[in-house]
Amino acid sequence: MINETYKEMLGRKSVIREMSEFATKRGKEIGYENVFDYSLGNPSVPVPDEFNNGLIDLIHEKTSIELHGYSPSVGNTAVKQAIAESLNRRFGMNYTGNHIFPTTGAAGAVAHAIRCVTKPGDEVITFAPFFPEYHPYVEGAGAILKVVPANTEDFQINFEAFDEMMNENVAAVLINTPNNPSGIVYSAGTLKRLSEYLYKKESEYGHDIFLISDEPYREIVFAGVEAPYVSGFYKNTLSCYSYSKSLSLPGERIGYVAANPECTDAELISAICAQISRGTGHNCPSSMMQLGVARVLDITSDMSVYETNMNILYKELTSLGFEVIKPGGTFYIFPKALEEDAIAFCTKAKKYDLILVPSDSFGVKGYFRMAYCIDTAKVKRSLAALRRFVETEYKR
Amino acid sequence: MINETYKEMLGRKSVIREMSEFATKRGKEIGYENVFDYSLGNPSVPVPDEFNNGLIDLIHEKTSIELHGYSPSVGNTAVKQAIAESLNRRFGMNYTGNHIFPTTGAAGAVAHAIRCVTKPGDEVITFAPFFPEYHPYVEGAGAILKVVPANTEDFQINFEAFDEMMNENVAAVLINTPNNPSGIVYSAGTLKRLSEYLYKKESEYGHDIFLISDEPYREIVFAGVEAPYVSGFYKNTLSCYSYSKSLSLPGERIGYVAANPECTDAELISAICAQISRGTGHNCPSSMMQLGVARVLDITSDMSVYETNMNILYKELTSLGFEVIKPGGTFYIFPKALEEDAIAFCTKAKKYDLILVPSDSFGVKGYFRMAYCIDTAKVKRSLAALRRFVETEYKR
Numbered sequence: 189m190i191n192e193t194y195k196e197m198l199g200r201k202s203v204i205r206e207m208s209e210f211a212t213k214r215g216k217e218i219g220y221e222n223v224f225d226y227s228l229g230n231p232s233v234p235v236p237d238e239f240n241n242g243l244i245d246l247i248h249e250k251t252s253i254e255l256h257g258y259s260p261s262v263g264n265t266a267v268k269q270a271i272a273e274s275l276n277r278r279f280g281m282n283y284t285g286n287h288i289f290p291t292t293g294a295a296g297a298v299a300h301a302i303r304c305v306t307k308p309g310d311e312v313i314t315f316a317p318f319f320p321e322y323h324p325y326v327e328g329a330g331a332i333l334k335v336v337p338a339n340t341e342d343f344q345i346n347f348e349a350f351d352e353m354m355n356e357n358v359a360a361v362l363i364n365t366p367n368n369p370s371g372i373v374y375s376a377g378t379l380k381r382l383s384e385y386l387y388k389k390e391s392e393y394g395h396d397i398f399l400i401s402d403e404p405y406r407e408i409v410f411a412g413v414e415a416p417y418v419s420g421f422y423k424n425t426l427s428c429y430s431y432s433k434s435l436s437l438p439g440e441r442i443g444y445v446a447a448n449p450e451c452t453d454a455e456l457i458s459a460i461c462a463q464i465s466r467g468t469g470h471n472c473p474s475s476m477m478q479l480g481v482a483r484v485l486d487i488t489s490d491m492s493v494y495e496t497n498m499n500i501l502y503k504e505l506t507s508l509g510f511e512v513i514k515p516g517g518t519f520y521i522f523p524k525a526l527e528e529d530a531i532a533f534c535t536k537a538k539k540y541d542l543i544l545v546p547s548d549s550f551g552v553k554g555y556f557r558m559a560y561c562i563d564t565a566k567v568k569r570s571l572a573a574l575r576r577f578v579e580t581e582y583k584r
Numbered sequence: 585m586i587n588e589t590y591k592e593m594l595g596r597k598s599v600i601r602e603m604s605e606f607a608t609k610r611g612k613e614i615g616y617e618n619v620f621d622y623s624l625g626n627p628s629v630p631v632p633d634e635f636n637n638g639l640i641d642l643i644h645e646k647t648s649i650e651l652h653g654y655s656p657s658v659g660n661t662a663v664k665q666a667i668a669e670s671l672n673r674r675f676g677m678n679y680t681g682n683h684i685f686p687t688t689g690a691a692g693a694v695a696h697a698i699r700c701v702t703k704p705g706d707e708v709i710t711f712a713p714f715f716p717e718y719h720p721y722v723e724g725a726g727a728i729l730k731v732v733p734a735n736t737e738d739f740q741i742n743f744e745a746f747d748e749m750m751n752e753n754v755a756a757v758l759i760n761t762p763n764n765p766s767g768i769v770y771s772a773g774t775l776k777r778l779s780e781y782l783y784k785k786e787s788e789y790g791h792d793i794f795l796i797s798d799e800p801y802r803e804i805v806f807a808g809v810e811a812p813y814v815s816g817f818y819k820n821t822l823s824c825y826s827y828s829k830s831l832s833l834p835g836e837r838i839g840y841v842a843a844n845p846e847c848t849d850a851e852l853i854s855a856i857c858a859q860i861s862r863g864t865g866h867n868c869p870s871s872m873m874q875l876g877v878a879r880v881l882d883i884t885s886d887m888s889v890y891e892t893n894m895n896i897l898y899k900e901l902t903s904l905g906f907e908v909i910k911p912g913g914t915f916y917i918f919p920k921a922l923e924e925d926a927i928a929f930c931t932k933a934k935k936y937d938l939i940l941v942p943s944d945s946f947g948v949k950g951y952f953r954m955a956y957c958i959d960t961a962k963v964k965r966s967l968a969a970l971r972r973f974v975e976t977e978y979k980r
Contacts, residue, residue, distance in 0.1 A: 189791055189848075190852070190853075190856065191700055194860055195849070195856055197859040197862075230654055234648035240643045244643060247639060252631045252832060253628070253832075256833035292866060292867060295865040296866065297865070299863070304586065305587065324859075325865060327863065328862070328864055328865075438654045439652050439655050439870070456591065459594055463720075464590055466717060467720040467723065467725075469687070469689075469693070469724075469864075471688060472835070473837070474870040476870075476872075477870055
């Protein structure tokens with residue numbers, strides 16, 4: 189019989205996906221260039237030429253078995269070493285290759301990290317607003333996701349609510365900075381307070397509490413903002429990274445888990461992740477993609493368009509009277525809607541061909557997300573629609 | 585805390601892996617060319633030039649987003665359609681693209697297929713000799729693997745023992761033809777009898793029993809042997825394929841699940857697999873690899889070396905007095921050991937730098953596997969060692 193749990197999931201379509209499908213459909217009617225589609229976090233800038241040229245070089249330089257043969261189940265040794273050295277150079281860490289486990293993007297990284305440090309029935313705490321896919325990652329491991337309500341002052345952590353929710357069944361805390369959907373970067377102060385709190389609770393409960401740091405937007409940080417390296421604050425940290433955004437290759441599914449060299453069983457994490465892979469059939473990302481990213485570890489796509497777009501939208505939104513916290517990074521902005529019901533707000537926006545995502549599935553009510561990883565020209569064209577929408581529907 | 589279940593798995597090293605590690609170590613002492621390493625099923629022939637050239641063309645022809653952008657969560661539409669058409673052309677099926685779900689190799693395919701048609705606690709039956717990784721695939725889904733004892737006459741199915749093991753908790757039957765480790769291909773007669781039996785049991789129990797057909801060796805079939813397309817025999821079939829062997833690219837992790845168009849919920853299988861992926865963080869194989877294989881669907885690497893090697897080994901083994909069934913395909917041969925304890929037999933063989941894998945982990949006692957996906961010259965050089973081993977240890 190077909191598994192009913194998965195079959196039922198088909199009925200619960202993601203709001204982001206629904207909005208995106210509406211945008212595609214509407215695009216067929218009026219031309220997609222006229223649909224102001226802020227629904228999907230799909231990088232719009234090209235991969236660096238160095239990456240594609242590197243792939244061509246690999247095809248010419250490597251033997252078939254070196255390029256396309258099995259990588260070890262814990263990942264390609266040289267690639268792991270190169271990633272470790274890049275992280276050490278940039279963030280002052282002491283990783284060796286053995287602390288790095290290559291994965292199919294951040295999704296694979298978070299899914300492995302959760303299975304690694306929880307057992308079925310354990311609790312994992314995350315903070316609103318949060319990426320809704322944390323539900324399947326955590327529930328797929330048999331653990332329970334608890335969501336701390338948002339601190340809507342500045343979208344840093346709501347420590348009071350966190351403390352109320354904390355209990356000894358919590359095996360891991362899952363954070364995402366720079367954050368999807370808020371665009372906010374956790375400050376050094378937030379991370380310091382978080383790590384002190386977790387050390388205290390580890391000591392109180394007498395067991396590890398792992399910090400799983402989901403950081404696919406780590407390289408998209410705007411001028412004047414400092415994005416501290418999370419693992420530098422707390423020993424029991426598993427950093428989950430993806431090259432999807434920094435190199436614009438989300439389809440290639442390449443990222444990693446990096447275990448802090450001082451975490452519990454640090455030398456075993458990679459090997460344990462390889463055991464987890466056996467059960468899910470993951471068995472390493474593409475060998476060619478591992479080798480490809482290892483050649484361009486310290487460069488990124490030209491992502492300046494995201495900051496340009498953010499500044500245009502932030503200025504217009506504030507001038508239209510939106511309450512909005514200026515993003516420190518990512519390609520998202522998360523303003524407060526002009527009515528309590530964000531779904532109603534986003535439904536009305538559709539009439540103006542503005543595709544916005546209501547905040548409900550991110551664990552906050554009354555906000556909306558705009559993914560501005562689109563052409564700046566289109567962002568500029570969207571401003572008139574945004575103004576018309578607000579003035580017509582909300583008489584501002 | 586680190587998950588104890590996965591941590592304990594670290595202690596239980598696979599015999600195949602142990603043998604392979606011994607071969608590597610011994611190779612450092614005497615030169616790897618002098619170690620007759622029959623341990624690993626790692627394709628030795630190069631990928632077809634058409635594949636690598638196709639990748640270079642893709643880099644030149646496609647935009648960054650077309651090539652490296654997100655594929656839909658159910659896989660690239662054009663790739664799915666091309667795979668369906670290739671299967672229809674070659675095997676007289678009626679797949680549409682919607683029946684095809686691209687996966688990270690056969691491992692990903694089998695892991696998805698099992699989750700798709702079982703619920704935790706269900707039983708999955710397979711037949712010895714079997715690929716030991718079926719344990720983590722099945723147990724990772726929370727199901728229970730039951731192994732029908734081998735039919736050592738011809739390594740077709742032991743239907744009597746199968747019937748004794750069958751019960752209404754069985755949700756799926758998992759077969760592998762051409763078979764690792766025996767090299768045997770299930771005959772049309774075997775598949776017809778299997779399908780008739782399963783139809784009868786479906787009717788008796790009043791529920792589906794899915795046939796999960798793991799067929800990464802489908803294209804490695806030797807002269808005079810017919811390898812019938814399994815899904816042509818039984819409606820509720822999920823075919824699990826990998827390009828690892830046919831195109832020699834095991835490191836690229838690219839394969840698919842193909843749902844028989846007449847199976848229960850055939851139109852939903854792909855979408856259900858995409859839901860399963862959300863929980864494991866799998867999220868599609870590399871977009872470039874999907875596009876790459878779609879260009880070379882009807883060709884394979886030059887795999888004639890495998891048949892050459894098989895014939896050399898089969899002749900020598902029979903002349904040395906081994907009981908051995910001639911493989912119909914794959915790059916494995918599975919002779920009976922010269923003593924009851926296959927582990928003792930393979931341990932003795934190491935003294936002659938012959939790296940053989942004892943059959944115990946494949947679910948049969950007293951046999952051994954040779955993976956002859958190596959140079960023919962080395963196979964020939966190994967014959968003297970094989971003869972010396974047999975004559976010295978077993979006085980033949």
